[in-house]
Amino acid sequence: MDFLNAIIVLFNYTLIPALAYGSQLALGAIFVTLIYAVLRFANFATGDMMSFGTMFTVILTYYFQSLGIGLGVLPTALLTIPFAILMMILYMLIIDKFVFSYYRIKKSPPVQFAMVSVGVMFVTQAIIRIIIGPSDRRFLDGEKFIIKATEFKEMTGLAEGITLKSTQAITIIVTLIVVSIMFWFLNRTKTGTSMRAYSDNEDLALLSGIDPKRVVLITWVIAGILATIGGVLYGLDKSYRPFVYFNNMLPIFAAAIVGGIGNPYGAFFGGYVIAFAEILLTYSYKKFVAYLLPSSLEPNSLMQLLSTDYKFVVSFSILVIVLLIRPSGIFKGKTI
Amino acid sequence: MRNYENVIYAYIIMLLLIICVGLFQSWSIALTILNYCLISAVMTIGANIQWGYAGLINFGIMGYTALGGLAVVLVSVDPVKKAWQVGGLNILGSIWIIVAIVFITRFILKRFEKSLIRNYFIVFLIIAGVILIRVTATPGIEAIESVDPAVSGFLGGMGLPVLMSWIIGAFLAGALAFIIGKIALGLRADYLAIATLLIAEIIVSIIKHEEWLARGVKNVIGLKRPAPYEVDLQKTQWFRDFIEKIYSNKLELVNTIAQKKIILNQLVIDASSIFVKLCFTGLFLSVVVILLIVTQKALYSPWGRKMRAIRDNEVAASAMGKNIVKEHLLIFILGSAIVGLAGAMMVTNDGLFTPGSYRPMRYTFVIWVMVIVGGTGNNFGAILGGFVVWFLWVEAAPISLFLIDLFTAHLPETNMIRSHLVESAPYFRFLLIGIGLLLIMRYRPQGIIPEKIIKQ
Numbered sequence: 001m002d003f004l005n006a007i008i009v010l011f012n013y014t015l016i017p018a019l020a021y022g023s024q025l026a027l028g029a030i031f032v033t034l035i036y037a038v039l040r041f042a043n044f045a046t047g048d049m050m051s052f053g054t055m056f057t058v059i060l061t062y063y064f065q066s067l068g069i070g071l072g073v074l075p076t077a078l079l080t081i082p083f084a085i086l087m088m089i090l091y092m093l094i095i096d097k098f099v100f101s102y103y104r105i106k107k108s109p110p111v112q113f114a115m116v117s118v119g120v121m122f123v124t125q126a127i128i129r130i131i132i133g134p135s136d137r138r139f140l141d142g143e144k145f146i147i148k149a150t151e152f153k154e155m156t157g158l159a160e161g162i163t164l165k166s167t168q169a170i171t172i173i174v175t176l177i178v179v180s181i182m183f184w185f186l187n188r189t190k191t192g193t194s195m196r197a198y199s200d201n202e203d204l205a206l207l208s209g210i211d212p213k214r215v216v217l218i219t220w221v222i223a224g225i226l227a228t229i230g231g232v233l234y235g236l237d238k239s240y241r242p243f244v245y246f247n248n249m250l251p252i253f254a255a256a257i258v259g260g261i262g263n264p265y266g267a268f269f270g271g272y273v274i275a276f277a278e279i280l281l282t283y284s285y286k287k288f289v290a291y292l293l294p295s296s297l298e299p300n301s302l303m304q305l306l307s308t309d310y311k312f313v314v315s316f317s318i319l320v321i322v323l324l325i326r327p328s329g330i331f332k333g334k335t336i
Numbered sequence: 337m338r339n340y341e342n343v344i345y346a347y348i349i350m351l352l353l354i355i356c357v358g359l360f361q362s363w364s365i366a367l368t369i370l371n372y373c374l375i376s377a378v379m380t381i382g383a384n385i386q387w388g389y390a391g392l393i394n395f396g397i398m399g400y401t402a403l404g405g406l407a408v409v410l411v412s413v414d415p416v417k418k419a420w421q422v423g424g425l426n427i428l429g430s431i432w433i434i435v436a437i438v439f440i441t442r443f444i445l446k447r448f449e450k451s452l453i454r455n456y457f458i459v460f461l462i463i464a465g466v467i468l469i470r471v472t473a474t475p476g477i478e479a480i481e482s483v484d485p486a487v488s489g490f491l492g493g494m495g496l497p498v499l500m501s502w503i504i505g506a507f508l509a510g511a512l513a514f515i516i517g518k519i520a521l522g523l524r525a526d527y528l529a530i531a532t533l534l535i536a537e538i539i540v541s542i543i544k545h546e547e548w549l550a551r552g553v554k555n556v557i558g559l560k561r562p563a564p565y566e567v568d569l570q571k572t573q574w575f576r577d578f579i580e581k582i583y584s585n586k587l588e589l590v591n592t593i594a595q596k597k598i599i600l601n602q603l604v605i606d607a608s609s610i611f612v613k614l615c616f617t618g619l620f621l622s623v624v625v626i627l628l629i630v631t632q633k634a635l636y637s638p639w640g641r642k643m644r645a646i647r648d649n650e651v652a653a654s655a656m657g658k659n660i661v662k663e664h665l666l667i668f669i670l671g672s673a674i675v676g677l678a679g680a681m682m683v684t685n686d687g688l689f690t691p692g693s694y695r696p697m698r699y700t701f702v703i704w705v706m707v708i709v710g711g712t713g714n715n716f717g718a719i720l721g722g723f724v725v726w727f728l729w730v731e732a733a734p735i736s737l738f739l740i741d742l743f744t745a746h747l748p749e750t751n752m753i754r755s756h757l758v759e760s761a762p763y764f765r766f767l768l769i770g771i772g773l774l775l776i777m778r779y780r781p782q783g784i785i786p787e788k789i790i791k792q
Contacts, residue, residue: 041526042526042527042529042530099774099778102778109525110524110525110526111393111525111526111529112777112781114393114525114526114529115704115708115773115777116774116777118701118704118705118773119705119770119771119773119774119777120770120774121701121770122701122705122766122767122769122770122773123766123767123770123771123774124770125697125763125766125770126763126764126765126766126767126770127767129760129763129766130757130760130763130764130767133759133760134763246697250533250534250537253530253533253534254534257527257530261527301474305463305466305467305470306466307545309541309544309545310541310545312537312538312541313537313538313541313542316534316535316537316538317538319530319531319534320519320520320531320534320535323519323520323523323527323531324519327522327523327527
């Protein structure tokens, strides 16, 4: 019985949160990696673009709520995501037209692209703060929990319960759907193949008649979808605050590089690597160990490897280690 | 001389702008802006050495700035004896453990062949080390943090004069740059940017959360100053006489002695704060001038030519027998040390150390915008960029407020759009800086004052 309790403690406090957080990171990381693979630059505006898409979802959710339109048990945000995605794609295409396309035609070095994306970051951040302000906003409605700890305890008679928030379930399910559609698209359709060809070797792709404008357009469309969904899922799970999104860019970068930048599978995997490492290394194992050991040996410390303050530090350290040992990432990405 | 004409014009315009602030807002604000402009100028010189001279992209400026600030606390604050007694030994012990782990790992890496067992052993060693450090340090940290937690709760510093900390801050930053350079300098440009950005974040979060070191987010206030304090100055006789002399015309108009005294007191209080700021301005200006002379000499020396050659064509430079790795590391250390110096200067100017305020937006990206806007590879340009961008950063809110008022004048005060815009006026600075950067990148990629190559 104690053994079962211990497993459930671990399941509840590490596995479920890590899966949800990892999914959010994975979507962001695929977004970064896609831009890197096709457009060939590190996009420092990642976090703020995700925030931008989420902002529209938040505003539309409030509007729909005032109209009384909703999805019942499911959060209204799921209904408003498609509209937000459209706005997001529009914004990205405008940015691309007025900012990035000039440097792409000029074939500027990636560093210049990165600096330009810093400029885009500033502008996006300003627009977000002018429209919605910097404050903390919650836009989750509908049912909050799928399984509550007390119900679980009653059901099974165990001392420990499992809590499954609806946002966590939605995050994991939506991520799986979106990512599998995207992989199917990249691998099985003609457009996806042409995108991969363009990312592999631009000149050869041009020779074989692939239209670069179309590839860029589709990349931005996919990027818009990923950015908005990733941002909204994070916002539903925690809360929407522009500043936090900027900070989230850092573990997302770490995930993309750890997985192997330029490789979507790597980015997907990297998201989970970072999330699990952050949560497993900063989780306090006191309760878990207490169940496994006899009561005389019960630990009096927190049994925590690192304090939770160092959550981000864990992911960045992993990045540094990966850069040192295997700079091309776990899955072979573009060589550095 | 004609070469320098536009440089001189640009600086005169900048100076006039600051004087305008003095005339229209207040001299105190103008001097504060000027001081921060000078500090920004030192940061941009550091960033420019790395980016402009050598083409290294370093997004870790925030980390070095924070480390420079930490140096001020570690050097100038008086040591907390009680904290050292209760927990000093544990902290020193942990530091020894860290040093031991580093050396053992290095020894293993050197001595044994590359194999899976070796890697596992190193991982095991590090995990064991972390646990050992936690066991040793935790009681010490708890003891230190419980010594007077409201005002102290940390180990304190060495109690040395604060100006020493500027040098030590530069050294600390340089040492950190050596470690980071060893790890990350082999990476391609945009990877280097991401890696340095994240490493800087690690440093700041360590400073933030290790409260025994510098009180973390609880901040250290009341740091020493190289300039006199306002309160002391107000009591000093020569200063009072001096102010009386300056304002003698104005004071003569007042009839009663009592009233005269009140007015004089007010004048002395105002003047003392300006005097202190002027002291700082003098200090900062001398640092900027010294750095400018040194960097300018370096830029046009054989060493500077070598750096530019490496920047423009690494392969060719390496074929000429230049050691690129070594030169890159050197310039990485030099630039970072200057940024560390600037960080120490900033904390000295503020008189307080607030680790929570170190954010990549303000301390990394804005500095980069300064370098790019001012002119990469040209020190005069970089300094001008520091001035212009900092000026815009501070004055953006008042300017945008003025513009909002102008454009929405026909709307009533209670109009929703108007009040919303007025509320979000502070965020227009991001818009201004971002659009400025994008425009400069597009239409004048070499910056306001472009790089000049003097043929010798």
